[in-house]
Amino acid sequence: MISRSEARWTNEMILEENLDVRTITMGINILDCADPDEKKFCTKLYDRITKTAENLVRVGDDIAVEFGIPIVNKRISVTPVAIAAACCETDSYVEIARTLDRAAEEVGVNFIGGFSALVQKGTAASDQKLINSIPEALAVTERVCSSVNLGSSRSGINMDAVKEMGGVIKETAFLTKDKDSLGCAKFVVFCNAVEDNPFMAGAFHGVGERDCAINVGVSGPGVVKRALEEVRGADFETLCETVKKTAFRITRVGQLVAREASERLGVPFGIIDLSLAPTPAIGDSVAEILQEMGLERAGAPGTTAAIAILNDNVKKGGVMASSYVGGLSGAFIPVSEDHGMIEAVEAGALTLDKLEAMTCVCSVGLDMIALPGETPAETISGIIADEMAIGMINNKTTAVRVIPVYGKVAGETVTFGGLLGYAPIMPVNRFDCSAFVGRGGRIPAPIHSFKN
Amino acid sequence: MKALVTVLGKDKVGIIASVCTYLAGKNVNVLEISQTIVNGYFDMLMIIDVTEATCSPGELAGGLEELGGEIGLMIKFQREEIFESMHRI
Numbered sequence: 001m002i003s004r005s006e007a008r009w010t011n012e013m014i015l016e017e018n019l020d021v022r023t024i025t026m027g028i029n030i031l032d033c034a035d036p037d038e039k040k041f042c043t044k045l046y047d048r049i050t051k052t053a054e055n056l057v058r059v060g061d062d063i064a065v066e067f068g069i070p071i072v073n074k075r076i077s078v079t080p081v082a083i084a085a086a087c088c089e090t091d092s093y094v095e096i097a098r099t100l101d102r103a104a105e106e107v108g109v110n111f112i113g114g115f116s117a118l119v120q121k122g123t124a125a126s127d128q129k130l131i132n133s134i135p136e137a138l139a140v141t142e143r144v145c146s147s148v149n150l151g152s153s154r155s156g157i158n159m160d161a162v163k164e165m166g167g168v169i170k171e172t173a174f175l176t177k178d179k180d181s182l183g184c185a186k187f188v189v190f191c192n193a194v195e196d197n198p199f200m201a202g203a204f205h206g207v208g209e210r211d212c213a214i215n216v217g218v219s220g221p222g223v224v225k226r227a228l229e230e231v232r233g234a235d236f237e238t239l240c241e242t243v244k245k246t247a248f249r250i251t252r253v254g255q256l257v258a259r260e261a262s263e264r265l266g267v268p269f270g271i272i273d274l275s276l277a278p279t280p281a282i283g284d285s286v287a288e289i290l291q292e293m294g295l296e297r298a299g300a301p302g303t304t305a306a307i308a309i310l311n312d313n314v315k316k317g318g319v320m321a322s323s324y325v326g327g328l329s330g331a332f333i334p335v336s337e338d339h340g341m342i343e344a345v346e347a348g349a350l351t352l353d354k355l356e357a358m359t360c361v362c363s364v365g366l367d368m369i370a371l372p373g374e375t376p377a378e379t380i381s382g383i384i385a386d387e388m389a390i391g392m393i394n395n396k397t398t399a400v401r402v403i404p405v406y407g408k409v410a411g412e413t414v415t416f417g418g419l420l421g422y423a424p425i426m427p428v429n430r431f432d433c434s435a436f437v438g439r440g441g442r443i444p445a446p447i448h449s450f451k452n
Numbered sequence: 453m454k455a456l457v458t459v460l461g462k463d464k465v466g467i468i469a470s471v472c473t474y475l476a477g478k479n480v481n482v483l484e485i486s487q488t489i490v491n492g493y494f495d496m497l498m499i500i501d502v503t504e505a506t507c508s509p510g511e512l513a514g515g516l517e518e519l520g521g522e523i524g525l526m527i528k529f530q531r532e533e534i535f536e537s538m539h540r541i
Contacts, residue, residue: 066510
């Protein structure tokens, strides 16, 4: 029997501590839409997406009402377009991006991911076409998200592609300059990208996946923060125990929603991604958790240890709650989407270098960081190379989503709106790395990659 | 299918009557009510069976929220599984 305190507890988590299911993402395999004729490919693609996902939004909304838990986003991910469109006789994939955009609008989802390429070991012709299309594709569409996997622990880092990414990001920033270079917020590069990540901009439906799957991303930094308030001053064992127990409860909510959605849509359940994904709302911040642990601001000495504790215990709690925990599960540390992080940057507590250190022990990478518009492409490639190396050497996923805001300089603020929030533009190390980045080729895989 | 209805707000005459009348109108059976008053605030937890209800759970949730708006209380409908999954291993 449910007790009054449990009922209240659940509802407090939802109403006051911003517990939500951040996203239900339907992964759709589009490989069999392949066609040499671009028009036919686009038609098949549109039909496949609109038919497969026609009930996604309605079912998501129904579940939210019945269980009284907000489900913030309904989204779609597709097989990386560079693979599915490889046989298309065309020079540009922009039309395909437009088709994805139209299909997403038709079914009512706010983002569609999978305008992606996997080039960790080398860039195929189709990958190159996709990469060339990214800036325009992100400028002319609203809902399309794009990603490129540049490296992996097994195959090393494709430095030719890393070098190119600096230019792609700069061009995307320029083409979307009227919207504070918003296009870059829809593009992310990865090392060790996962195939079942429900979170944008990096979501795509991996080639090892079935035809269609439901992946659910659960959130709730506020709930963890609140739980930690109860054990203020206690030792680390208590701290870890508290995070674990809270993560367990949060994941169970995701599991319930995922099971329900998968049943109603007749689509197999894939994974739960238990990520503490912040929003710009007060009380929904990962930085606030770090502060509750005893740091004056995110970025203070101790921050890397704190984020490591948080990340590890979130995973431990989540793994106990669901057998299929996947995606990126852990703590997200985007700057613009977390008001505590924004404040830390404004106060001078948090720098790009400290953020990089934090990514060594946390789920993702440099996320939603606004840079001065005149940051050279080579410098962006250098930042990417550093982050890819962290992922490659440590056998983990890392990512970079930076926005060199066209026409703006360090110290100014940029507003993206909605869940993307706003961010102070962070200064970048001004020393040159172009000769390093310019070498090209591939960084070989690390010694510990050789396992068989 | 069982669900929980939680009602919270300033106490006044007829709250239980309004909620129960609404539920009866939808052919919903009330299984259990536990209710308390804290500092003049009404706090009720109700377990209901919606198997025979004449409308969908979604409509019930919307209807109860609307009723809450009319009588100045927060009324929340949630299927029982969310509590069970969260608090039980």
